[in-house]
Amino acid sequence: MIWSFWLLEFSIYLPMAFFTFIGNYFNQLGFSDLQNGILGSTAAIIILLSNPFWMRVSDKRVKNAVLTFISFVTAFSIWLIYIFRNFWAIFLISLLVGFLWTSIIPIAESMASYNASKFGFSFGKARMMGSLGYAIVMLIFGYVTDHFLFFLIGSLSFAFIGVSSLLVPKTQGYNMNQKVSFSFKNLPPQFYRMLVFEILILSSNAFGLYFMPVFMRARGYPISFAGISIAVQALAEIPFFFFADRIIKKLGVKKMLVIGSIMFGIRWILTFLITNPVAIVAIQSFEFFNWVAIYYAVFYYVNSKISPFNRSDAHALFWMTTSGLSMIFGDVFGGWISNTLGVANGYLFFGLFSLGIGLIYAILEKSPDLSN
Template identity: 60%
Template sequence: MIWQFYLLELLIYIPRALFSFIGNYFNQLHFSDLQNGLLGSAASIIILISNPFWMRFADRKIKNKVLSFVAMASAILIWEVYLFKNFWIVLIMTFTVGFVWTSILPLAESISITHLNQHGFSFGKARMMGSIGFAISMIVFGYLKNDVIFFLIGSVTFLLIGLTALFLIPKIHGYNVGKQKIKFSFKNLPGEFYRMLILETLVISSGNFGLYFFPILMKSRGEPVSFAGIAIAIHALSEVPFLFFADHIVTKLGVKKILVIASLAYGIRWILTWSVSNPILVISFQALEFFNFIAIYYAIWHYVSSNIKPQHRSDAQAIFWVITTGISAIFGYIVGGWVSNAFGVKNGYLFFGILSICVAIIYGLYEYSKSIPSLSKQNNF
């Protein structure tokens, strides 16, 4: 039975949707775009500490119990963000809840992929439920007017995640339970993995900016905030076709080609969002997510699961999530907030569109040049 993992994936992406839309709540408190960007990056900054801490801790425990603890703690701590209205206090509270909630997704997906791989199921198909949960949540948040209900949805979801991990999900032990503790070393992981992470840092930062500031972009163009919810829901639902065929796509194209194509597609998406003002067209452009974040995320996740030794896998997963939801978000939120403050939110999309295309070209040329002497031996580009 894998329905438990479908449920878990559905639940863990609801808080991700909430924190993707929370910039609209901060905007209602009349915080500036730069302050909004700093608040959005708070969880991404703390994840540099929290993610390695919780992933290493869970690696020597039953992961379900650790997941349940951080989810239950998040259910309580999220109300700290709502209760205060002063920017500096809200910033501190965002750091506090960020220390626990940011580890939910990597912990849950490390549990899912371990169990599903062991039993011959596709993680991609289970992950589709996360995209569906994210999409439904964004539509709801786009129309929701009551802030209390907004935070209540987040709190209840955290509670349900904790209960699901504790009572429904089969017990999953960490990779190093009962074994000699292996010290982390960057040398344990291949160089091509780090090159992938450099691309991810820069390109996914454009995605973090694009989603977080989308409600603000709609407002600046005189459109209803609900349009942002619909657009981001389309963004999430467009991931489903990719995930349904994800394993086949990765096998057919290879990880590196996927990274190049996805980065180019990201750049095209944001440049189109910048250049076109018609809201229907702008909303439709978000369907390019079919081969944006989800492709980069799944390709690197597949690489970690297939190419990294089990004893080093939790370290690679921790680094992957630090980049995905940490460093890339910090860059996207803070730099994006600064660009928006200085040149307008609209031009922030142009900046990140150009950045994504440049990164794709540089990475593609570099990896291609490295593959030339040994094309006969390599099939991953």
């Protein structure tokens, strides 16, 4: 039984690699960095609507069935992006596709975290399989030059999720057969402050990953280094997830958030300063305590501090910030910075930005339930 959740976590991050690397495809179509950033942010824009919608739908049904439906429909839908070459046509299609695929990870991980508590296995260890799957596909994409093959791998990745979701035990929504209304008052204020922090810090991750192929191309390095770089950061997450439960209990939520943001700042500043491509690849291993630490800290808070009655809404808000608002800021604003100042200067900006936000949060956040 546990192996099925490991397989599910492995599968749901395969398409993430596709949408991380699709900026390289748009760049080869001749779109500007700003246009590229706008297209990269479409999923982040639509997730503000799709996530609450699909989380509500899955909350009142068997989640496996909802996840299977979304996965197979998306597997066919992404080919529309391949067919069209016009910027505005791709923009509209990307919004449509994003309405579907952006809720796959939230639904799947709500299933995995619920069953981890129910059956007594470590969610962190299951989640590390997602990093492994993401890393494998990113390595492959670094060497894929044919556009048709690129989209074929992406389509098969979504289909694989649909199959994997049928293998895990049936998981019912938190509020089946109940009428539930969302209220901002039901969630603690420190949770909202945490989400604001997350939006700002994870925007640097959105920029750093999405524009990595553009950055490598601008410096004259082989594009394969971009795939290797992102694969390295995904593999660096695996040791963290193996010890995630111990780390969060030792440090607490606040310390994890602050350390993660400072490490982000150092990572992007070094990416800007260093000119050796092999060294740049090595620096991406800082991810062992970057996005992964911030993601897990907030995810842990939702599943341990917020009641099951309100947990679905908290999950929706969590993913709206993690994969929504942070990506809009990182991709669109980052694309503007890249267009105006150069892509390398974008890494310097977000490095300094992450350091500043981390220090401000360390000083101002006083909530006791964020400590270990």
